[in-house]
Amino acid sequence: MGGFNMTTIDVSRRSFIKGGLAGAMGIVAAGSLAACAGSGSKKESSADSTKEQITVEETREADVVVVGLGASGLMAALAAADKGANVIAIDSAQNFEGTTNTHTTGAWMIGSKEQLKHADYLTEQEAFEWIEPGTHYQSNGKVLRNIIRSSAQAANYLIDGGVQLMYAFEGSTKDTPMLSRGGHIYLEEGEGRANNFRDMCAQRSNLETIFNCKAQQLVTDDSGNVTGIICKNGKTETQINAKAVIMCSGGFLANPDMIKELFAGAVLVNQGMGQNDGSGIKMCQEAGAQIGKNFSVSINEMGAANLKASPAYSWAPGRGTNPCFYLPLFGNILVDKRGERFMNEQQMCELTMFSGEPLLRDPYYYTIVDQAYVDRVKSSPVFDFLTAGTKQNMGPALLMGFQDVTLSDFDKSIDEAISQGWAAKADSIEELAKKFDLTDLPETIKAYNDACSKGYDDEFFLPADYMHAINQGPYYVFEYNPGAWVTLGGIKTDGFCRAVNADNDVIKGLYVAGVDGDFWSVPYFQGGSCNGFSLASGVLAGNTASADI
Ligand SMILES: Cc1cc2nc3c(=O)[nH]c(=O)nc-3n(C[C@H](O)[C@H](O)[C@H](O)COP(=O)(O)OP(=O)(O)OC[C@H]3O[C@@H](n4cnc5c(N)ncnc54)[C@H](O)[C@@H]3O)c2cc1C
Structure with a gap:
């Protein structure tokens, strides 16, 4: 076996x-x-x-x-x-x-x-x-x-x-x-x-x-x-x-x-x-x-966390967590407090428990998604966005925990995150960047979208399987702290x-x-x-x- x-x-x-x-x-x-x-x-x-x-x-x-x-x-x-x-x-x-x-x-x-x-x-x-x-x-x-x-x-x-x-x-x-x-x-x-x-x-x-x-x-x-x-x-x-x-x-x-x-x-x-x-x-x-x-640290392989969230913990699906904490697990772009990418986001999906070190470099990290992504995860399991190859490489906890998870109530989860102060929504990336002072975010998203068009990320070499352009507003930013066991x-x-x-x-x-x-x-x-x-x-x-x- x-x-x-x-x-x-x-x-x-x-x-x-x-x-x-x-x-x-x-x-x-x-x-x-x-x-x-x-x-x-x-x-x-x-x-x-x-x-x-x-x-x-x-x-x-x-x-x-x-x-x-x-x-x-x-x-x-x-x-x-x-x-x-x-x-x-x-x-x-x-x-x-x-x-x-x-x-x-x-x-x-x-x-x-x-x-x-x-x-x-x-x-x-x-x-x-x-x-x-x-x-x-x-x-x-x-x-x-x-x-x-x-x-x-x-x-x-x-x-x-x-x-x-x-x-x-x-x-x-x-x-x-x-x-x-x-x-x-x-x-x-x-x-x-x-x-x-x-x-x-x-x-x-x-x-x-x-x-x-x-x-x-x-x-x-x-x-x-x-x-x-x-x-x-x-x-x-x-x-x-x-x-x-x-x-x-x-x-x-x-x-x-x-x-x-x-x-x-x-x-x-x-x-x-x-x-x-x-x-x-x-x-x-x-x-x-x-x-x-x-x-x-042994990082929580089930998702991110935020001290402002209630509860602050991110547990496996079905454990009452806010599903917005899952987003960094599935290859979504991650940026630091300057709004710059800092790692190959594939690692979060495939080696989650061991990816603590890059996350520890700043107290906070952020992920950005657009409305197109939000609409997709509301209707089909988040798991479906991953290619067969990626699924094969996923950490066992993600494989087991997320296979059937559809974020049908995602709008409510986002509203809750926004009301607790660890997420924001805006019509443009420039406006979104201001919500958490992510100064370089507009430039980062532009470079990332260019990489998506090329199908090749020459910054952190995120495999094309994970890449999806962030270009259909409104846009969302989520703020995270790493959670650890x-x-x-x-x-x-x-x-x-x-x-x-x-x-x-x-x-x-x-x-x-x-x-x-x-x-x-x-x-x-x-x-x-x-x-x-x-x-x-x-x-x-x-x-x-x-x-x-
Ligand atoms: C929910 C959860 C699940 C985990 N699952 C796994 C897993 O599946 N596999 C894995 O490899 N690791 C897992 N871990 C990591 C886990 O912490 C370690 O596996 C292991 O328990 C560490 O052993 P330890 O003896 O060093 O510490 P602990 O098991 O935490 O024991 C330390 C004990 O010391 C006591 N203590 C602390 N300070 C004092 C004091 N001043 N006076 C008296 N007592 C004190 C504490 O109450 C505690 O009971 C998990 C962690 C958590 C939180």
Whole structure:
């Protein structure tokens, strides 16, 4: 089989989106708020004087503390516990359902017990030789190798833990696309998967999970070693002393300041969970850890977004989004705030999830369509504008999501976008340009229309299949911010997820995994590896920490 089972993925993708929205909007079921048992004694934290002084009300002891119970944190906790460590794992979410890892669609993994049943299974060598050149050798090679080696243990935790999976690699050969060869697709989203995760933890008596508990500081000793965390457990400030802290806090998508800083002024609409606020990365930095050098995003392959829109999110068809957010996905011309084109728009259709980098260069980007286009998408599926060749190249999410989508209510959607301030209509391109100060737009449209007449785009080489002249007024402009699922990149580590300082020396007691870790590339490269590598890096960090202590 050449690709994922479309029907199954479709269902799963839609359901995770629902869950993602619920999570992002804070609509999560209230779970029981486990309380830390502890001494109850009050004392000042041992964090150094540059840090906020917190009055600690409880003190606890563990071998390993894991911050975050998402993909990497869950795996880190299981792996460390299975090596015999006493583990306390905390998460600021209310329960497992409030973590992203119960809402993802699929994980790209290597060497699971199900993969090994197949003669042509994806080997560690193939995976390494695929990722290294694919990411232009940007990855931390040592940690990448070790993550690939840890991937089977992570996948087998899911399989043995009863997580319902569909295997995209069934019937695959060496020629099957890599996405399928590593594809472990979740069949259950939300509660069912959360129950599996809860049971997996409950089966280990040396592993305690605490939700609604947010880490606030790392505790360091006089030598700079990390010796624990201070966390807010409900209303109680608790210090957990530990020989190892594994940071798995899931990046900084919910932190606009960090996005601006680390993506050179970018604005991203957060389509993930609100808890990924970069606090873990900041804590590691405060403890002397060196920030990594690669930062990228997994862009929302279902469309654009706009902070002014209500809701700001762009979900798959049928999820209540404004369909005007789909327009950049289908090869429509894209311009920056100067009104100039900046990329080959084909990429948005065929490699949507990986096209985040060009979109991050400006806080806003815009698409322009004319009345002829609007009339066409009202009467026949947007998909019909694509040629057979283009459809074949489309990203699987677009293929699955948009096949039957006709924008019959498009006028209403446009009116809504205009009323929310992220779209405008005008009788001429000159007038349209003024609506968002797109100074060079008239010139850009003229050049583009000339290219359409020639059938050849000598600026960005957009294939003729996608080109359609913009010459029948009135005209429409839509303003977008990129929407993303997650940020990738955080703290620099050695090859085993141990955080390092500015001298590249290991900070004793501090480990980092998941999207906070140091093995991501710009751009994000392999679909599903975000989840797969997060899971595997958690295993690696858990194994390493428990061996070190
Ligand atoms: C809706 C959605 C769907 C996705 N689907 C896919 C997919 O199908 N495939 C894929 O490869 N990737 C997918 N992703 C990307 C996804 O984020 C990663 O796959 C994966 O969850 C990252 O793992 P992580 O452990 O690094 O972070 P997370 O799984 O986000 O876990 C981090 C955890 O840390 C907690 N936390 C943060 N700060 C603190 C703190 N200070 N104290 C305590 N706890 C804290 C958070 O609550 C969170 O639960 C999706 C993302 C979203 C939002």
